[in-house]
Amino acid sequence: MTEASLRPGATLDMPRLDTGTTFRDLAYAALKRAICAMDIYGHPEEIRLDERRLSEGLGVSRTPIREAMTLLEQEGFVRTRPRRGIYVVRKSKREIVEMITVMAALESMAARLAAVRATDSEVADLRRLMDAFRDGDGSTNGGARLAEYSDANIAFHQAIIKMSGCAMLADMTENLFIHMRAIRKITIHQDNRAARSVVDHMAIIEALERRDPELAERLAREHALGLAQHVEQHGDFLDTTRDDV
Amino acid sequence: MTEASLRPGATLDMPRLDTGTTFRDLAYAALKRAICAMDIYGHPEEIRLDERRLSEGLGVSRTPIREAMTLLEQEGFVRTRPRRGIYVVRKSKREIVEMITVMAALESMAARLAAVRATDSEVADLRRLMDAFRDGDGSTNGGARLAEYSDANIAFHQAIIKMSGCAMLADMTENLFIHMRAIRKITIHQDNRAARSVVDHMAIIEALERRDPELAERLAREHALGLAQHVEQHGDFLDTTRDDV
DNA sequence: CCGAACTCCGTGGTATACCGTATATCTCAG
DNA sequence: CTGAGATATACGGTATACCACGGAGTTCGG
Secondary structure, three states, rough: OOOOOOOOOOOOOOOOOOOOOOOOHHHHHHHHHHHHHOOOOOOOOOOOOOOHHHHHHOOOOOHHHHHHHHHHHHOOOOEOOOEEEEOOOOOOHHHHHHHHHHHHHHHHHHHHHHHHOOHHHHHEEEEHHHHHHHHHOOOOOOOOOOOOHEEEEEEHHHHHHOOOOEEEEHHHHHHHHHHHHHHHHHHHOOOHHHHHHHHHHHHHHHHOOOOOOHHHHHHHHHHHHHHHHHHHHHHHHHHHEEEEE | OOOOOOOOOOOOOOOOOOOOOHHHHHHHHHHHHHHHHHHOOOOOOOEOOOOHHHHHHOOOOOHHHHHHHHHHHHHOOEEOOOOOEEEEEOOOOHHHHHHHHHHHHHHHHHHHHHHHHHHHHHHHHHHHHHHHHHHHHOOOHHHHHHHHHHHHHHHHHHHHHHOOOOOOHHHHHHHHHHHHHHHHHHHHHOOOHHHHHHHHHHHHHHHOOOHHHHHHHHHHOOOOHHHHHHHHHOOHHHHOOOOOO
């Protein structure tokens, strides 16, 4: 390959501009970020996306936009209805419960693996991360802290996945996290769930520290399924103003 | 909407031709079927797909082909390398082990749910399905039966998923089954795994009959992880002739 | 004043042309 | 005969034009 052969000519060799990133990928990233940013379950009206408008806005043609949309549709973020438009999906209560169930399955497996495979320092890092929140949780400051905790919550769960050492678990849960973050925004304010969540997390950490895969798995599963049950019982508002096809 | 209003004119009302199925979906189905049909791990050379040739062969333009390819790529069946071509993927040993691990997670959760939610008749059907194979399994006929059993094996696992009543579990495992079928074609001939598999399945059925979610989950998980361990130990041939990027 | 039918516009679906680059082939110096 | 460089070819990536259908607005008959 001669690796930018060092002949004397004026070959001001550039670092290597990446040919790998396509417009499709850029559009995909931009759209996904935009969708994640919006509060999907906040306002009831459906959100429609216009290929041509997006194309114009992002400065690329419709083709990469469409390909990105295809990806987003398969991932369950948008739904395209022929000759009607592309809509940001709003999961039904049933779908959310199922999603949490799947999450419980994957995360409990991750916890099982993590209990065996994670390094001591990884577990220690996880404990440090959560200890900060256990201290100042009980009473003092209100909603502002919850938003911050919501992120730490996601971080905790992602850490468990990562410590499993199974890349595919991370892949499959990545999109689920995005949906769940939107849900968690609501449920976290109910029923003192934030405080309960911290308790559950600490128990899981202890199980990991004890290197007990059975316990870690069970706790992770029950933690997730507890959220599923909560949504099942208190999530009826999710099914309002749905136009089922 | 007046439903093809019954005025006397010559309104030879057609049955309703489906506008929903797009060329993209047709191309996707055709390509997926073709990929599943081929024995991916049989011959070592890489299989390349040509958009233009496929477009010509299927009688549609490149656009729907590309969109179908985008889907297949996201599902992990093909990989497109810029300006190189589109290749049918061949999973590495590590990837296959991870895939089976994910399968174990999802399937064990399905078994747990099925133990509680499945109807008696569903469980009975499952037993009937497998009893046929337990009888004539041990000795008599060889490889011809194994291919047949391979399908029954998939059917068993899919039945568990279905009985969980969780549609999303079915969705997420659908593509995994396709990959695993290709793997199972090989592993089933090794180490008398077919007979072992039947034993495991019967134990799972018994757990379902006893409505024991903990046991059903554990057995389903151990059954799948057993396969993972087998691949881990005996699947080194999978990593031959890989051109890693 | 109201409702049904018609027209127009906007949308996603499809086809096609063009572009840049990686690979393959050919050419020619050694 | 061998290998480096020039040219040709083929592929995926992108842009654009056109199409058919659905729905909103309009018009006309009652």
